[in-house]
Each structure stands twice: as structure tokens, then as C-alpha cells.
Amino acid sequence: MADKLVSRRSGVTHAMGGCYDCNGGEAIWFARNAVACAANHARASGHHTWAEQVIATTYNGK
Numbered sequence: 001m002a003d004k005l006v007s008r009r010s011g012v013t014h015a016m017g018g019c020y021d022c023n024g025g026e027a028i029w030f031a032r033n034a035v036a037c038a039a040n041h042a043r044a045s046g047h048h049t050w051a052e053q054v055i056a057t058t059y060n061g062k
């Protein structure tokens, strides 16, 4: 099954986010929940936020 090939080491390895209204293109949040922070901030303040993350996936066919 494909699911068994996915290593437990998979996941978000890098994440950051910010708010164009508060801090322009500079990131404010660096934790793995940066996406959630950006979403919450946008919802709470009505600001224009952004977030990006890198998700690494490894496979072990053994």
C-alpha cells in the first residue's frame, strides 16, 4: 500500500508567514504553525497575510 511507503519523517520542514499590512514581505511567524497564524491574523484583523511552507516527503521501499 502506498501509505506504508511514507516515512514518519515526512512533514513540514520549514514554514514562515507574515502580514503585508503589518510588516510587508518580511516574515513574522516562523513556527510550523505559521500558516495557521497567518490565517488567524487575517481573520481577526482583516489584513492581507501570506505564508509559505516546505513539506518534505521521504520513502523507504524496504
Ligand SMILES: [Zn+2]
Pocket: 019, 020, 021, 022, 023, 041, 045, 047, 048
Ligand atoms: Zn497585520
